[in-house]
Amino acid sequence: MFALLSYFRPDTATAAGTLLAPVRWRPLEILFWLVAASLLWLAPSKVLLLNEIAILALFVLSLDLILGYAGIVSLGHGAFLGVGAYAAGLLGKHGFTDPVMGLLIAGAAAGLLGFVTSFLVLRGTDLTKLMVTLGVALILRELANKFGNITGGADGLTGVVMGPVLGLFEFDIFGKTAYGYSLTVLFILFYVARRLVNSPYGLMLRAIKGNSLRTGAMGVPTNHRLVTIYTIAAVYAGIAGALLAQTSQFVSLDVLDFHRSADALLILVLGGSGQLWGAVIGSIAFKIMYDYLAAITPQYWQFWLGLVLVLIVLFGKGGILGFVNSSREWLAHRLGKGAAK
Amino acid sequence: MTPVLETQTLCKAFGGLIATNDVSFKLPAGARHALIGPNGAGKTTFVNLLTGVLQPTSGRVLLKGEDITGLPSYQRVKRGLARTFQINQLFADLTPLQHIVLAISQREGAATGWWRPVGSRSDIVDEAEALLRQLNLVDVRDQRTETIAYGKQRLLEIAVALAAKPAVLLLDEPAAGVPETERHQILDVIEALPADVTLLLIEHDMQLVFRFAKTISVLVNGGLFVEGPAAEIARDPRVKKVYLGEELVDV
Numbered sequence: 386m387f388a389l390l391s392y393f394r395p396d397t398a399t400a401a402g403t404l405l406a407p408v409r410w411r412p413l414e415i416l417f418w419l420v421a422a423s424l425l426w427l428a429p430s431k432v433l434l435l436n437e438i439a440i441l442a443l444f445v446l447s448l449d450l451i452l453g454y455a456g457i458v459s460l461g462h463g464a465f466l467g468v469g470a471y472a473a474g475l476l477g478k479h480g481f482t483d484p485v486m487g488l489l490i491a492g493a494a495a496g497l498l499g500f501v502t503s504f505l506v507l508r509g510t511d512l513t514k515l516m517v518t519l520g521v522a523l524i525l526r527e528l529a530n531k532f533g534n535i536t537g538g539a540d541g542l543t544g545v546v547m548g549p550v551l552g553l554f555e556f557d558i559f560g561k562t563a564y565g566y567s568l569t570v571l572f573i574l575f576y577v578a579r580r581l582v583n584s585p586y587g588l589m590l591r592a593i594k595g596n597s598l599r600t601g602a603m604g605v606p607t608n609h610r611l612v613t614i615y616t617i618a619a620v621y622a623g624i625a626g627a628l629l630a631q632t633s634q635f636v637s638l639d640v641l642d643f644h645r646s647a648d649a650l651l652i653l654v655l656g657g658s659g660q661l662w663g664a665v666i667g668s669i670a671f672k673i674m675y676d677y678l679a680a681i682t683p684q685y686w687q688f689w690l691g692l693v694l695v696l697i698v699l700f701g702k703g704g705i706l707g708f709v710n711s712s713r714e715w716l717a718h719r720l721g722k723g724a725a726k
Numbered sequence: 727m728t729p730v731l732e733t734q735t736l737c738k739a740f741g742g743l744i745a746t747n748d749v750s751f752k753l754p755a756g757a758r759h760a761l762i763g764p765n766g767a768g769k770t771t772f773v774n775l776l777t778g779v780l781q782p783t784s785g786r787v788l789l790k791g792e793d794i795t796g797l798p799s800y801q802r803v804k805r806g807l808a809r810t811f812q813i814n815q816l817f818a819d820l821t822p823l824q825h826i827v828l829a830i831s832q833r834e835g836a837a838t839g840w841w842r843p844v845g846s847r848s849d850i851v852d853e854a855e856a857l858l859r860q861l862n863l864v865d866v867r868d869q870r871t872e873t874i875a876y877g878k879q880r881l882l883e884i885a886v887a888l889a890a891k892p893a894v895l896l897l898d899e900p901a902a903g904v905p906e907t908e909r910h911q912i913l914d915v916i917e918a919l920p921a922d923v924t925l926l927l928i929e930h931d932m933q934l935v936f937r938f939a940k941t942i943s944v945l946v947n948g949g950l951f952v953e954g955p956a957a958e959i960a961r962d963p964r965v966k967k968v969y970l971g972e973e974l975v976d977v
């Protein structure tokens with residue numbers, strides 16, 4: 386009982402205690418990763434779907450870094466997914482078959498694009514940002530289409546060859562290696578993102594999102610901070626794209642399609658933005674909804690998705706995670722009362 | 727001795743409107759100075775020129791003898807010029823503790839650390855706690871800022887500026903909008919500010935001005951109208967005329 390209480394109500398007596406409270410790994414978080422890993426053996430028939438979820442979660446996580454934490458709106462985040470996917474695909478096609486090297490190079494390529502375009506994106510209002518990000522993504526898609534001799538154009542990029550991961554794990558047709566690989570990358574990058582958002586740099590991003598006039602008056606070069614996070618998020622999205630290309634050994638123009646960027650935004654709102662876990666939970670919910678609803682009503686599943694989205698935006702502030710958090714607070718309140726008696 | 731903050735023939739025109747007209751102004755170290763003037767006198771423009779929100783049409787701004795005219799706001803803060811805002815500019819979602827820790831981290835060059843968590847540097851946390859205690863904010867330390875009382879938010883506004891350990895602190899109507907019952911808290915805090923911090927008070931409220939300011943500059947139509955010790959300014963018939971309708975408190 387005592388352990389349960391301390392879980393719901395962390396030590397907030399000291400200043401350092403309250404600051405450090407969000408850093409502690411909660412049992413549920415550890416449980417999540419254990420379950421996710423064990424599905425490799427428990428649900429071998431679902432690993433292809435699970436692989437897609439892991440990649441999607443990484444992509445949405447990257448959007449959460451800029452939107453949820455730094456408040457940068459984007460309708461073209463798919464641009465970085467696409468650049469990462471094509472970079473990794475082209476490397477595999479031209480004989481550079483080491484997956485991890487491919488990930489790093491694809492991440493760097495997307496990061497470079499993120500850095501360069503950040504100077505266009507970070508000026509002006511939210512509307513300007515939406516339009517510039519959308520525009521950059523549209524331009525990239527058209528370039529990929531135009532240079533079909535390199536990218537394969539509308540036919541897609543085929544002939545992508547992947548060596549074994551770390552020289553040990555061959556990709557198999559069932560997707561077991563693929564899921565294990567994507568989940569590991571997701572876990573590592575999630576861990577890094579978790580450190581980042583709980584650091585002074587991460588808290589400063591939230592402050593900038595809250596009031597950039599004040600951060601400027603605190604002596605913070607606000608734009609530098611935003612350029613950095615935009616670049617980091619682009620690297621994350623590029624790596625997600627690379628995973629997509631490497632585990633499917635195919636890249637099509639679809640990776641640069643507008644719906645990728647729009648889905649990411651939708652999933653983030655669905656899961657709850659600015660909490661990292663929202664990206665993961667949202668991706669799972671989205672994929673499962675898609676899977677089941679599309680099986681029941683293939684024509685109309687988007688109707689239900691739309692309905693859920695409207696309800697969440699109107700009534701459930703903070704998405705699925707927001708709902709979970711408020712229920713937990715309510716429960717902790719009740720438990721606290723019970724203990725006081 | 728060089729003044730800690732100085733402007734030389736500072737001008738700012740918005741099209742045909744001259745908002746700041748040839749202001750040469752000196753603030754000696756440790757001063758308790760007030761900048762007053764009727765509505766529309768150009769106080770806000772002048773503050774924005776000092777802090778780098780606006781660029782002057784001509785003239786220079788010097789901080790500790792160094793020309794800072796072309797520097798952006800955040801660079802001026804780094805060099806020791808901090809400010810509070812007339813309307814609170816705080817982070818609604820963050821706690822007062824987080825505000826102060828961020829401000830101190832920024833000053834210490836620790837705000838770009840991206841691996842170790844906030845709160846892991848005990849020297850920063852201790853300093854933040856001391857500052858919260860000094861400004862009577864301990865009781866709201868861990869509450870979301872948008873939920874705390876307005877008077878406390880005004881105190882936090884001052885605390886964030888103080889965390890930068892500024893040489894010069896610009897207080898822009900520090901008690902504006904604070905209910906009468908919470909007002910004394912703000913006044914006490916300003917009164918207790920360390921003597922080595924140079925204070926420039928931009929104020930409307932004459933009671934506050936004559937309580938703290940030893941010297942006063944009166945700004946009218948963008949130009950310096952008259953300057954001098956507070957007692958002289960209070961007696962000056964020209965100033966009374968400018969403030970037509972606004973009553974001056976006897977000192």
